[in-house]
Amino acid sequence: AQKVTQAQTEISVVEKEDVTLDCVYETRDTTYYLFWYKQPPSGELVFLIRRNSFDEQNEISGRYSWNFQKSTSSFNFTITASQVVDSAVYFCALSANAGNMLTFGGGTRLMVKP
Amino acid sequence: GAVVSQHPSRVICKSGTSVKIECRSLDFQATTMFWYRQFPKQSLMLMATSNEGSKATYEQGVEKDKFLINHASLTLSTLTVTSAHPEDSSFYICSASRSRGLNQPQHFGDGTRLSIL
Numbered sequence: 001a002q003k004v005t006q007a008q009t010e011i012s013v014v015e016k017e018d019v020t021l022d023c024v025y026e027t028r029d030t031t032y033y034l035f036w037y038k039q040p041p042s043g044e045l046v047f048l049i050r051r052n053s054f055d056e057q058n059e060i061s062g063r064y065s066w067n068f069q070k071s072t073s074s075f076n077f078t079i080t081a082s083q084v085v086d087s088a089v090y091f092c093a094l095s096a097n098a099g100n101m102l103t104f105g106g107g108t109r110l111m112v113k114p
Numbered sequence: 115g116a117v118v119s120q121h122p123s124r125v126i127c128k129s130g131t132s133v134k135i136e137c138r139s140l141d142f143q144a145t146t147m148f149w150y151r152q153f154p155k156q157s158l159m160l161m162a163t164s165n166e167g168s169k170a171t172y173e174q175g176v177e178k179d180k181f182l183i184n185h186a187s188l189t190l191s192t193l194t195v196t197s198a199h200p201e202d203s204s205f206y207i208c209s210a211s212r213s214r215g216l217n218q219p220q221h222f223g224d225g226t227r228l229s230i231l
Binding site (some may be wrong): 019031032033036037042043045047050079091095097098099101102104105106109 | 145148155156157158160163193205207211213214215216218219220222223224225227
């Protein structure tokens with residue numbers, strides 16, 4: 001069975017601070033994908049990244065970066081120089097050998113204050 | 115590409131009404147569509163998986179007769195909440211993928227906020 005844990009339910013930072021959202025996953029499968037989604041107050045899910053289990057390279061996209069560590073089963077997400085528009089709920093998710101069904105973490109609500 | 119349209123975006127109706135939500139893949143053929151439910155301040159919970167031309171597979175605890183899913187074409191799946199009651203009020207999100215393959219991403223609709231009075 002798959003499981004995704006986002007231990008931080010809420011994080012509050014002041015604008016321009018860096019913030020890291022943690023994600024720990026469990027799966028017995030050797031081939032899997034990890035995802036991050038952003039859900040702003042309007043509700044839609046915004047896709048941020050998909051990472052294959054065989055690709056442990058860290059990724060940077062503008063102010064966003066992701067650190068994938070198989071040794072600790074973690075796929076953490078860092079926002080550098082946070083902005084008010086980053087305020088949202090962020091979900092980490094996993095799909096594994098059972099097909100492309102997604103298992104979502106509980107989400108982390110990020111509040112960036114001006 | 116890979117745009118999914120979900121309609122309506124918001125529904126407010128009286129208890130006992132049946133509500134139909136549509137999920138369309140606009141620029142690709144979706145063999146598989148997924149329906150999720152999200153209560154306030156909670157995560158997305160998978161309700162069911164539908165494959166075009168066959169019956170949907172429901173997750174444990176989801177009432178099949180309450181939440182009717184039809185996936186009659188490669189671009190359209192519908193979720194009908196039958197005889198809706200206040201406890202059915204929730205945010206419903208669909209997603210679509212070209213197949214069930216592990217490497218096929220899900221593309222999400224914008225969600226439907228259902229409020230039953």
